[in-house]
Amino acid sequence: MLRNRRSLLVLVTALLALSLFSGALVVSGQEQSTLDLVRDRGRLICGVNQELFGFGYLDPETSEITGFDVEFCRAFAVAIFGEASSDTLELSPQTAQTRLPAVATGEVDVLVRNTTWTLSRDTEAGLDFGPTNFYDGQSIMVRAGEGLETWEDLDGATICTTTGTTTEKNITDQMDERGLTYELLQFESTADTNSAFMDGRCDVQTSDRSQLEALRAASPDPAAYYVWPTTFSKEPLGPVYRQNDSQWADVINWTVFGMIQAEELGIDSSNVDDFLRQDGESDDDYIARVGAQVARVLDADLGLGGLLGLNNDFMVEVLRQVGNYGEVYERYFAADGPLPIERGPNELWLNGGLIYAPAWR
Amino acid sequence: MTQRTSPPHHSAVVDVGEHQTIPLWRDIRVIQAGAQIIFAIAVIAVLFVLVNNILNGLAAIGQSPTLDFWQRPIGINFNEGPGISSTDTTWQAFLVGLINTLRAVSVGLVLATILGIFVGIALLTPNWLVRNITQTYVEIFRNTPLLVQLIFFYQGVFRALPQIRNAATMPGPVYLSNRGLVIPAFHPTEVFPLWLLYLVVGFVTAGFLWYVRGRFQTETGQPGYQMRYALLAIIGFAVLGWLAVGNVPWTVELPSPVMRELPTGDMVIQRIEGGETISPEYAALVVGLVLYTAAFIGEIVRAGIQAVSHGQIEAARALGLTYGQTLQLVVLPQALRVIIPPLGNQYLNLAKNSSLAIAIAFADVFAISRTIINQSGQTIVPFMTVMLTYLAMSLIISAVMNWLNQSLKLKER
Structure with missing residues (x-):
């Protein structure tokens, strides 16, 4: 009996200690900046899509996840560690459902998964949003030749969409405003939604226009489907991180801004070395040659990366290994590529688009 | 067996029990009850710490549980079953x-x-x-x-x-x-409940007949034809009800x-x-x-x-x-x-x-x-x-x- 009592006491004490200790762990995790956490771990965990051709897509031939959004994950890893390898960057595939809790709970450090910046997500879900890297809008895909080209044509249609997205709310608003009847069917993943549409379970598939174009391009017969050229919602897509972590937010934001700034300055992966300081070149000579703006982005002494807690010249490797914003865009959405998407709102502000970086100084 | 005939070893133990009370900390019942109380407290304490920890963690990432959202409109629309429209909560x-x-x-x-x-x-x-x-x-x-x-x-x-x-x-x-x-689709008309009442009476009668014919079968050994009697009662009352309510009980769409x-x-x-x-x-x-x-x-x-x-x-x-x-x-x-x-x-x-x-x-x-x-x-x-x-x-x-x-x-x- 006495032995039982003793072991019981030991057990109880151990349990109490364990729970208190785990409590302490969580609290300290809250206070540490994600940047330090990532550095201690030696690896960045980036949440991505693996189903969306062009943005984040698990290529069945190479078994690698590639795409426009994934390039930004690589850029962040390069900015922190100087290289993006399997050691320094872990791509964590997320579904539309799992992605936001994954960020809020710290399962991923940053999420770049065509995620729309909305007020309620920004406030209620415990998240903060980085600079928009792709301006998208919701659109409609139908079968070609069915004459479903205006909202009125959609009266009585069955509409398929993916649950866990803003699209289900947008389409509801549009149809309700026009007093149209319809049936909404929600699937767990984009692949399920698309297969239901292809089977004829629904007349309409609705999602972001870029996504619909990607699905159309990846289908066996792209000519059999038609994506409306118009959009009916604002879908600014960008990186997402946990809220109230200012230092981490700065690193993510200014890496994206750096890529935009580089395009504006005409620096890309092929010519970045021409803009670097040559051996023995003085500050004045260097600035006279490339300009003060370039020096503030690229130079090891004059660069401003140190203010972010990174190397002064962190953008050099980002540009070498990933490229500037326009380069990355052309890599996936070029007019002669598999998924042509016009730059439109994603042009630089200088060319009439919305892509704009704050002042790098 | 009485006290007198029991072996001396046993009577010695009883003697101790009679002359001096066992101290509380050595009373097996107290020890058992005490251990259980301590354990229950420990379990509750651990749970409390864990729940508190979850709540603190959620508050730290701005996700404190609330119940407000139940009253907000759902904002989507689906047709399965009774269906829901976007303004419903x-x-x-x-x-x-x-x-x-x-x-x-x-x-x-x-x-x-x-x-x-x-x-x-x-x-x-x-x-x-x-x-x-x-x-x-x-x-x-x-x-x-x-x-x-x-x-x-x-x-x-x-x-x-x-x-x-x-x-x-x-x-x-x-x-x-x-x-x-x-x-x-069948849509009940306003006389449907009345007709349903007839049907219920029909089922009760059927149950009664089933029982009576069952008794008849066990007592006499003659076939009772329970199923026939029961079905006849249900159909009979259904038709009777249809005629009595004076209107069709449902419409077909x-x-x-x-x-x-x-x-x-x-x-x-x-x-x-x-x-x-x-x-x-x-x-x-x-x-x-x-x-x-x-x-x-x-x-x-x-x-x-x-x-x-x-x-x-x-x-x-x-x-x-x-x-x-x-x-x-x-x-x-x-x-x-x-x-x-x-x-x-x-x-x-x-x-x-x-x-x-x-x-x-x-x-x-x-x-x-x-x-x-x-x-x-x-x-x-x-x-x-x-x-x-x-x-x-x-x-x-x-x-x-x-x-x-x-x-x-x-x-x-």
Whole structure:
């Protein structure tokens, strides 16, 4: 009996200690900046899509996840560690459902998964949003030749969409405003939604226009489907991180801004070395040659990366290994590529688009 | 045995007990009670710390649980079951999800039980072909995952039906396409409740007649024709009620196709209006759950029948009962005692497995909760609500099955 009592006491004490200790762990995790956490771990965990051709897509031939959004994950890893390898960057595939809790709970450090910046997500879900890297809008895909080209044509249609997205709310608003009847069917993943549409379970598939174009391009017969050229919602897509972590937010934001700034300055992966300081070149000579703006982005002494807690010249490797914003865009959405998407709102502000970086100084 | 004749060792112990009281800390009852109290306190303390930790953690990432979101509009629209429109509250959407779950589970339980009984009997039939076909069915459905079966039934069967524009029209009129099966709908009129009353009286009379004719059969040994009497009573009162209420108790709404002109000038069916639609999602879920669970119930029924002593069957045959009568009057009533407890487990499984509906886009309570979680940004509260809902459903099923078990148990007198 006495032995039982003793072991019981030991057990109880151990349990109490364990729970208190785990409590302490969580609290300290809250206070540490994600940047330090990532550095201690030696690896960045980036949440991505693996189903969306062009943005984040698990290529069945190479078994690698590639795409426009994934390039930004690589850029962040390069900015922190100087290289993006399997050691320094872990791509964590997320579904539309799992992605936001994954960020809020710290399962991923940053999420770049065509995620729309909305007020309620920004406030209620415990998240903060980085600079928009792709301006998208919701659109409609139908079968070609069915004459479903205006909202009125959609009266009585069955509409398929993916649950866990803003699209289900947008389409509801549009149809309700026009007093149209319809049936909404929600699937767990984009692949399920698309297969239901292809089977004829629904007349309409609705999602972001870029996504619909990607699905159309990846289908066996792209000519059999038609994506409306118009959009009916604002879908600014960008990186997402946990809220109230200012230092981490700065690193993510200014890496994206750096890529935009580089395009504006005409620096890309092929010519970045021409803009670097040559051996023995003085500050004045260097600035006279490339300009003060370039020096503030690229130079090891004059660069401003140190203010972010990174190397002064962190953008050099980002540009070498990933490229500037326009380069990355052309890599996936070029007019002669598999998924042509016009730059439109994603042009630089200088060319009439919305892509704009704050002042790098 | 008295104190005097007991061995000296024992009496010594008793002497100590009589002369001095055992101190509290050495009293075994106090120690036992104390240990339990300490343990209970420790468990509560650990739980408290853990819950507190969760709440603190959630507050730190700005996700403190609230209940406000239940009153907000759900903002989406779906048609499954009672359906929901975008202005309805989140709470109403949850209830519609619950109703959809119950629609699938209730129909599933009834059909799985009926099919399972037939499967169990077929597994023991002397007919070689029937026995082997049933055996094959049971082995296939028992040994493959339900999720795989559900997705197969949804994508491979119900979605492979003709597209709506080529919808198969059957007499009725009934339309079958991969948008679902549309059948005529019955709408009760205002005299329907009155007619229902007649029907209830009919059923009560039928029950009474069943009992009386049963007594007659056991007492006289003459055939009682219970079924004929009972059916006659039900049909008689139904017709009588129809004539008495002076109006049709329901109207039938026939579905009709809505045509649309393609740019090429062809006319095709766009959708079917009116009628009652059984969606492919609902059909796939119910068919999947029923076939899967019935395979298990079939095995349970087989085991139950085999548990009945063979002498009972031989005795029944010796009395001249047919194979059917032997099953109905001798074997099944005794087999039921063995069948009920494991059957309850299968019912619980079916109810819980219905949450796999999320894989085939059926708007059940779990699928709706996932939408609610996404719309509200709240995770803990909707999940707890879903868990409590399933818990309540399972406990109710357990309670009913326990009651059934108690009432069928061998009465020992």
